[in-house]
Amino acid sequence: TDNGPGIDADDLPNVFDPFFTTKEVGQGIGMGLAICYRLMEECNGSIDIVSQKGKGTSAILEIPLGLRCNDVEKV
Template sequence: KNNIYIEVADNGCGMDGDILKQIFDPFFTTKPVGQGTGMGMAIVYNILKEHNGTIEVESELGKGSLIRCVIPISTKCM
């Protein structure tokens, strides 16, 4: 099966298990009040879901994170 892969990686502080469990929850943010809406990852998750895609997250504290979006290629004409 053919897919499109989009990966975004950083070398930031990474995320622990408690944060990873919540990153796709609407309105979840680690930013201070007034600096983040917490909707970005929830929106990405729902867009991928609508297109039968998936999102994978790898993260290690102190080393950074990798977000991988997998979107199936459709050859069906509409």
């Protein structure tokens, strides 16, 4: 959880899309949450973002106990 500017409601459905960013060109590539989403999928977990414009954002991660992550192909 942070107390930053929050995320626009219109942007929330896109935050896990690769290369989605609201930053200026050269300030970010939009891969951070896409990578987090993929890792959580591989570990049979989930990630959700809850945000309120002007109040901050929370990331909720659910990771099943006792389960192993799927094999991830090395690139």
